[in-house]
Amino acid sequence: xxxxxxxxxxxxxxxxxxxxxxxxxxxxxxxxxxxxxxxxxxxxxxxxxxxxxxxxxxxxxxxxxxxxxxxxxxxxxxxxxxxxxxxxxxxxxxxxxxxxxxxxxxxxxxxxxxxxxxx
Numbered sequence: 001x002x003x004x005x006x007x008x009x010x011x012x013x014x015x016x017x018x019x020x021x022x023x024x025x026x027x028x029x030x031x032x033x034x035x036x037x038x039x040x041x042x043x044x045x046x047x048x049x050x051x052x053x054x055x056x057x058x059x060x061x062x063x064x065x066x067x068x069x070x071x072x073x074x075x076x077x078x079x080x081x082x083x084x085x086x087x088x089x090x091x092x093x094x095x096x097x098x099x100x101x102x103x104x105x106x107x108x109x110x111x112x113x114x115x116x117x118x119x
Contacts, residue, residue, distance in 0.1 A: 006111045010057050010067070013104050017054035017074065021047050037084050049077060057108070064115055071108035078102035 024030045024047045034043035053074040060067025082098040 006108065007061065009104055009108055009111075010061060010071075013071075013074065013101065013108065014054045014057040016101070017050050017057075021051045021054065037088065039084070046077070049073065053077065053105075060112070064112055067112040068109060071105045071112055075102050075105035075109055078105060 020030075024043070031040075031043060034040050034046075039046065053070045056066050056070025056073070060070050078098050078101045082095055082102055085095040085098055
């Protein structure tokens with residue numbers, strides 16, 4: 001495995017999502033955010049998807065199809081997260097992390113499908 005900018009993006013995104021998943025279980029504020037989003041019943045499911053996406057990014061360093069699926073899944077999750085924040089009329093500053101991680105994972109997805117040896 002070579003360390004290039006895409007690999008750094010993958011590692012950064014994966015570690016960020018693992019940190020977010022962990023904070024869901026140790027920080028009461030995280031669960032209250034899901035209540036505010038009116039997604040309280042889906043909170044654990046969303047966290048599981050984020051955990052699987054983060055793990056998939058790491059596995060995807062070796063198996064590109066997993067990278068494609070994981071990065072697309074995380075980009076879509078963040079797109080939906082951004083949509084929820086827009087619906088709630090959250091400020092740009094509050095919405096910026098979802099926009100950033102949506103863009104980051106979309107970049108990883110595009111890099112993964114453009115990878116020469118993928119097909």
